[in-house]
Amino acid sequence: MTRSCSALGCTARDNGHSRERGISFHQFPVDAAQRREWIRAVNRVDPRSRQAWSPGPGAILCSRHFAEADFERYGLRRKLRRGAVPSRFPRPQTQTGISEFLAQC
Ligand SMILES: [Zn+2]
Numbered sequence: 001m002t003r004s005c006s007a008l009g010c011t012a013r014d015n016g017h018s019r020e021r022g023i024s025f026h027q028f029p030v031d032a033a034q035r036r037e038w039i040r041a042v043n044r045v046d047p048r049s050r051q052a053w054s055p056g057p058g059a060i061l062c063s064r065h066f067a068e069a070d071f072e073r074y075g076l077r078r079k080l081r082r083g084a085v086p087s088r089f090p091r092p093q094t095q096t097g098i099s100e101f102l103a104q105c
Contacts, residue, residue: 005062006055008044009090012062024063026080028055037085041065061086 003025005012012018014025029035038061044053063071063078070084 003058003060005065006044006059007042007061007065007086007089010062010064012064014060014062018062022063024078025060026063026066028059028061034083034085041086041089043089065089 003014004010005014005025006028012023012025018025028038035055039052039054042053042055042061045051046053065086065088066080066084067087070081070087071078072081
């Protein structure tokens with residue numbers, strides 16, 4: 001199964017095409033405090049329960065939600081820094097915000 005980015009309005013899928021474009025995918029942290037930071041940053045509400053959305057076991061975010069400084073580079077590979085929190089999201093609930101965001105990549 002192809003996983004896709006958990007950010008609202010983000011269409012990135014974890015497949016070869018995305019990876020060729022330099023998008024990497026990152027699992028939600030196991031550390032509870034950091035995980036909460038990510039959930040807060042994603043700022044999603046579960047439409048059924050109307051509670052804060054919580055990531056499932058395979059939930060991922062794509063690299064577009066992280067600042068360049070959140071990565072450590074090893075040649076062609078890069079790795080998310082320990083403690084990095086995603087910070088780049090489209091403005092919530094507005095289609096324009098989302099298309100502007102997607103146009104940046
Ligand atoms: Zn994404």
